[in-house]
Amino acid sequence: xxxxxxxxxxxxxxxxxxxxxxxxxxxxxxxxxxxxxxxxxxxxxxxxxxxxxxxxxxxxxxxxxxxxxxxxxxxxxxxxxxxxxxxxxxxxxxxxxxxxxxxxxxxxxxxxxxxxxxxxxxxxxxxxxxxxxxxxxxxxxxxxxxxxxxxxxxxxxxxxxxxxxxxxxxxxxxxxxxxxxxxxxxxxxxxxxxxxxxxxxxxxxxxxxxxxxxxxxxxxxxxxxxxxxxxxxxxxxxxxxxxxxxxxxxxxxxxxxxxxxxxxxxxxxxxxxxxx
Numbered sequence: 566x567x568x569x570x571x572x573x574x575x576x577x578x579x580x581x582x583x584x585x586x587x588x589x590x591x592x593x594x595x596x597x598x599x600x601x602x603x604x605x606x607x608x609x610x611x612x613x614x615x616x617x618x619x620x621x622x623x624x625x626x627x628x629x630x631x632x633x634x635x636x637x638x639x640x641x642x643x644x645x646x647x648x649x650x651x652x653x654x655x656x657x658x659x660x661x662x663x664x665x666x667x668x669x670x671x672x673x674x675x676x677x678x679x680x681x682x683x684x685x686x687x688x689x690x691x692x693x694x695x696x697x698x699x700x701x702x703x704x705x706x707x708x709x710x711x712x713x714x715x716x717x718x719x720x721x722x723x724x725x726x727x728x729x730x731x732x733x734x735x736x737x738x739x740x741x742x743x744x745x746x747x748x749x750x751x752x753x754x755x756x757x758x759x760x761x762x763x764x765x766x767x768x769x770x771x772x773x774x775x776x777x778x779x780x781x782x783x784x785x786x787x788x789x790x791x792x793x794x795x796x797x798x799x800x801x802x803x804x805x806x807x808x809x810x811x812x813x814x815x816x817x818x819x820x821x822x823x824x825x826x827x828x829x830x831x832x833x834x835x836x837x838x839x840x841x
Contacts, residue, residue, distance in 0.1 A: 569630055571611035575602035579636050580823065581609045583627055585645030585669070586616040586752060587740070596812035597642075597819070604820050609634065619753050620649035627654055631661050638663040640823055644808060645669045645780060652758065652788070655765045664768040664826040666819055669777055669805050671784035672791055673757040681779070682754055711737035720776035722802040723810050762791040769795035770822040772815065774807035796822075 572590060580601055582593045590610030601608045611630060615623040627641065627650055641662050643651035648670035655662055671678070688705060705713070714737040715730065723729055771789040773782030782799050789797035800807050800814055808815040 569611055569613065569626060571609055571630060571634075573634075574598050574608040574610070575606065577602075577605040577607045578823075579607045579609060579634075579639040581611075581627065581631060581636070581639060581641050583623070583641060583643040583647030583651055584610075584613070585643075585647050588613040588616060592809070596809065597816060600812075600816040600820065601823075604823075606823070609636075615646065615650075617752060620646060620755075621653045621657075623647070623650035624653035624657065627651065628658050628661060636661075640664045640666065640826060642666040642819065643668065643670070645805065646752070649755070652762060652765070655767055655769070656758075656761050659766055662767045664770075664822070666770045666772060666822055667785070667788060668772040668808055668815070669774055669780040669785065670771060670788050671755060671780050672759040672762055672788040673784070674755045675781070675784060677778065677781070678755060682752055685752065705741070707738050707741035710741040714740075717779055718805040720774075720802050720804040720807070720810060722776075723804065759787060759791040762788060763793065765792045765795075768822075768826060770818065771795055771797045772807075772818055773797065773799040774803035774805060774810075775799055775801045776803060777805045777807065779805040 570590075574594075582590070582597060584590055584592050590612050593608075593610050598608050598610065609630070611626075613623055613626055615626065623646060631639070638661060641651045641654065641664075643649070643665070645668070648667040651662075651665050651667060652670065652672070655665055704710075711734050715733055716724070719733060723733070769789070769792045771785045771792075773785035774780075775782055786797050786799075789795040798818055800811055800818075803810045
């Protein structure tokens with residue numbers, strides 16, 4: 566392993582969860598990990614620092630992790646950049662995955678995404694996309710960045726709940742203050758990979774979030790159309806972080822899909838989380 570920090574939760578049939586540009590594996594721990602372990606899955610979450618990197622680089626990290634842990638072919642679940650990475654892995658190393666759930670994904674660039682990439686590059690003070698720190702004084706104030714992230718990531722239904730908005734603003738502001746926000750390292754442009762996805766053979770479920778402005782649902786639907794036999798489902802009243810806005814609905818889709826896959830049983834000495 567190349568220093569990737571990962572956590573193994575529970576025992577049973579393994580599932581690997583791949584976070585988006587924030588890179589923090591803990592994003593899954595409040596809602597998805599408990600649901601999956603209760604259903605008899607061993608869940609692997611991990612941290613990555615790939616916010617400003619192409620999806621195939623994060624795909625390589627996932628591949629190295631799966632190989633290093635000696636996992637059998639298992640389901641991969643990705644969100645946003647994590648979904649793009651899983652898609653690349655399904656093309657390059659199909660033997661590692663028994664199936665995949667791709668949430669808030671896309672297979673090509675679009676005008677909104679390109680505009681966001683240019684804007685984040687400008688804020689970071691970089692002439693080209695990449696993990697370049699923002700010069701002093703060229704970073705959005707944390708309060709403003711938190712507001713931007715709020716309206717980018719959540720649905721109108723959530724934004725209408727003032728108590729919930731206050732909680733989300735606190736979380737986004739903490740991320741901005743700590744420097745862990747993905748905005749601090751602008752994302753590279755997304756290439757058009759829809760033709761390549763026709764080579765994917767694993768069972769795939771694409772989950773679109775109806776109010777997602779960062780990965781519009783119609784782009785996820787295109788990915789499902791490009792992958793032979795893939796299924797597409799869309800959750801209403803959800804923005805880019807729909808798996809956290811409506812976790813029960815998302816978890817139902819996830820567990821129902823995993824139940825359709827051929828699984829390989831694994832055994833461990835105990836069911837406690839292991840941090841590495």
